[in-house]
Amino acid sequence: MLEETLRILEEVELVSGRLAKEAILTRNSNSILKKIFKFTYDPGTTFGIVVPNYTGVVCDHEIDFQCWEEFKKLLWQFSRRELTGNSARSAWDTLFKKLSLLEKKWFTRIINRDLRIDVNNKTITKLWPGLITEFGCQLAHAYNPDKHKLVWPVIVEPK
Numbered sequence: 001m002l003e004e005t006l007r008i009l010e011e012v013e014l015v016s017g018r019l020a021k022e023a024i025l026t027r028n029s030n031s032i033l034k035k036i037f038k039f040t041y042d043p044g045t046t047f048g049i050v051v052p053n054y055t056g057v058v059c060d061h062e063i064d065f066q067c068w069e070e071f072k073k074l075l076w077q078f079s080r081r082e083l084t085g086n087s088a089r090s091a092w093d094t095l096f097k098k099l100s101l102l103e104k105k106w107f108t109r110i111i112n113r114d115l116r117i118d119v120n121n122k123t124i125t126k127l128w129p130g131l132i133t134e135f136g137c138q139l140a141h142a143y144n145p146d147k148h149k150l151v152w153p154v155i156v157e158p159k
Contacts, residue, residue, distance in 0.1 A: 003063040005032040006102045013117045021119055025127055032068070034131055037124050039075055040110050042132040047078035049088045051096075051111050063100045070095055071107055078111075 008028045012021050025033070039045065074091055077083040083091050092111070099107060109115050124132055 001030060001032055002065050002068045003102070004028075005030060005036065006063065006106050008033060009036070009106055009115065009117065010102070012119070013115075016118075018118075018123065021117070022123060022127060025119070029128070034128055035072070036106070036110060036115075037119075037128070038131055040113050040115055041121055041124055043121075043135050044133040045079050047075060047111055047113070048081060048084055049078055049092065049111060051089075051092055051108055053108055053112065063103060064098070067095065067098055067100075067103060070098075071103075071110075075111070 005028075008024065012024050015021055015024060074083070074095060077091070078088060096104060096107075106115070121132060121134075125134060
């Protein structure tokens with residue numbers, strides 16, 4: 001299922017147009033795909049590590065679901081700050097050596113929190129409501145003189 005999900009991301013990356021991307025994601029929605037989008041785009045989660053984007057070809061391993069489980073555990077440790085600094089980098093490097101080319105590409109993009117497929121939080125919320133934390137601007141309510149009686153002097157502060 002992991003390999004299928006990474007292939008879906010490859011397909012979305014190659015297609016242009018928001019509606020085409022939405023159609024692919026809707027048609028191929030699965031739990032791993034949702035987790036990938038949650039890890040990458042949820043503003044409430046940060047990992048505290050940035051890794052260089054993978055562009056080279058060294059060797060190719062088979063896609064291994066066990067690596068996905070290790071990766072999720074590593075992200076959890078990063079987000080809770082159990083691993084930071086050099087220990088975080090070392091843990092990432094150890095896992096990175098085990099990954100296939102496709103896993104290296106997408107896992108790196110997840111850690112860097114940008115899948116680079118031109119899909120934003122608004123689209124994700126439209127496809128899967130409640131998947132990621134919505135961050136909205138806090139606006140003040142309009143003044144209603146019938147509801148609120150002001151007694152002068154009034155103390156105000158700019159917002």
